[in-house]
Amino acid sequence: MESLKVRLILACAIFFWGSAYVGIRIGLxxxxxxxxxxxxxFIASIIMFFIYRCTSFTQSxxxxxxxxxxxxxxxxxxLYNICLNYGELTVSAGIASFIVGLMPVITLLFSIIFLxxxxxxxxxxxxxxxxxxxxGIALAExxxxxxxxxxxxxxxxxxxxxxxxxxxxxxxRHYHPIAVSAWTIWGGMMILLMYVSxxxxxxxxxxxxxxxxxxxxxxxxxxxxxxxxxxxxxxxPASRAVLYLYAAPLVAMLLGFFLLQExxxxxxxxxxxxxxxxxxxxxCSHLLPFAFKSRRKLVVx
Numbered sequence: 001m002e003s004l005k006v007r008l009i010l011a012c013a014i015f016f017w018g019s020a021y022v023g024i025r026i027g028l029x030x031x032x033x034x035x036x037x038x039x040x041x042f043i044a045s046i047i048m049f050f051i052y053r054c055t056s057f058t059q060s061x062x063x064x065x066x067x068x069x070x071x072x073x074x075x076x077x078x079l080y081n082i083c084l085n086y087g088e089l090t091v092s093a094g095i096a097s098f099i100v101g102l103m104p105v106i107t108l109l110f111s112i113i114f115l116x117x118x119x120x121x122x123x124x125x126x127x128x129x130x131x132x133x134x135x136g137i138a139l140a141e142x143x144x145x146x147x148x149x150x151x152x153x154x155x156x157x158x159x160x161x162x163x164x165x166x167x168x169x170x171x172x173r174h175y176h177p178i179a180v181s182a183w184t185i186w187g188g189m190m191i192l193l194m195y196v197s198x199x200x201x202x203x204x205x206x207x208x209x210x211x212x213x214x215x216x217x218x219x220x221x222x223x224x225x226x227x228x229x230x231x232x233x234x235x236x237p238a239s240r241a242v243l244y245l246y247a248a249p250l251v252a253m254l255l256g257f258f259l260l261q262e263x264x265x266x267x268x269x270x271x272x273x274x275x276x277x278x279x280x281x282x283x284c285s286h287l288l289p290f291a292f293k294s295r296r297k298l299v300v301x
Contacts, residue, residue, distance in 0.1 A: 006235045010244055013228035018251025020221035021093035022259055023213045024085055030210035033085030034195035035202050041077065041189040043218025044226070051227070052182040061175055066183050069171065073187025076164025077226070080157050081188070087154035090147045092262040095137060097252035098272040099154040104245060105130045105279045106162035126282025133275025140267035169233060177230035185226060246276060 027036045061069070088096050105127055112119060138151050164184075171180050203211075232241050249272070256262040264272070 006232055009228045010232045010236075010241065013225045013232065014244055014247050015251055016221040016225035016228075017245075018097065018248040019255055020217050020225075021088065021097045021252040022255045023217040023221065024088050025093045025256070025260060026213035027210050027217065028085065028089060030206035031202050031214065032195070032198055033089060034082060034192065035199035036214060037078070037081040037085050038189070038192040038195045038199050039203075039214045040081065040218040040222050041185060041192055043215060044185050044222035045189045047219060047223040048178075048182040048185050048227070051178060051223075055176070055178050057176050057179055059175065061179055061183065065171070065175065069180060069183035070187030070190065072164065072167055073184030073189075074191040076160060076168070077184055077188025078191035080160040080164065082192070083153045083157035083160065087150045087157060090150035091154060092264060093256035093260060094249065094253035094262055095264055095268055095272065096150075096154050097249035098275055099134065099137065099151060100158045100161065101246060101249045102130055102134065102155070102275060102279060103158045103161045103165065104243070105282055106159055107165055108282055110162055110166060123282045126278045126280070129278025129281060130275045131278070133271045133273070133278055136271025136274055137268055138271075140265055140271055165233075168230070172230060172234050177234050178227060181227040181230040185223065243280075246280060249276065 024036065027039075031039065084096070084100065087099075091099070108119070108123060108127065134151075134155070138148060168180065168184070229241075253264075253272075
């Protein structure tokens with residue numbers, strides 16, 4: 001029953017994150033990227049405050065740990081969402097989700113570079129295929145120079161997200177996931193406060209659809225999804241949990257098609273599929289009969 005509960009919570013987080021790409025595109029019609037990120041996490045911070053206050057913790061967080069989580073949130077949530085929003089100015093929701101969906105591959109690269117892992121050769125093959133798919137997306141979207149900048153910005157957000165996934169795991173071994181989520185979200189909001197004047201000005205001219213989209217991505221993909229993700233990481237190894245993230249681009253692609261009438265080119269879709277297959281190959285290499293076992297686990301668990 002506990003396993004079913006964890007997977008249901010994980011499925012909700014994946015759906016919320018997939019829908020966030022569409023919500024961001026709608027919100028960007030009236031808000032600048034920084035203002036939208038602040039609006040989103042201002043709402044999320046308020047929700048997390050009440051959840052935090054209503055939750056009883058067996059172990060309180062030392063102030064040193066709180067400061068560490070705030071710094072992690074500034075980077076893993078604040079900087080991540082700034083890059084994500086700027087990228088979606090020029091890149092469709094579906095394509096953006098596939099680029100950010102390379103996060104597990106980048107997590108593997110971090111493990112190889114910084115943790116000195118020695119993965120199976122098939123992992124390098126998967127990583128190469130993913131990067132080839134990313135190159136295909138970049139070539140397919142090479143209509144305007146701004147699109148190339150958007151793709152690079154989205155790739156930066158994937159790098160930041162991989163950092164967030166790896167560095168958060170040790171805290172979840174010792175502290176409640178709600179407490180960890182709350183302090184990282186508050187940290188993310190702190191760095192986003194530099195956009196407060198922009199948000200104040202743009203709120204007066206924003207349409208209702210953009211405001212509702214900002215409220216949605218603040219409540220569900222931000223507060224509830226980040227809390228759900230932290231909860232899931234408390235029960236599933238990060239190397240297994242990130243595999244489910246591959247479903248988020250499919251959710252974003254479908255919602256983008258039905259809600260925004262976004263229809264990427266066949267070349268773009270081919271690049272997306274190639275990137276996704278490469279990421280799956282690299283992440284699931286331990287399940288392949290011909291893969292050699294690495295000396296250590298590939299992702300911090």
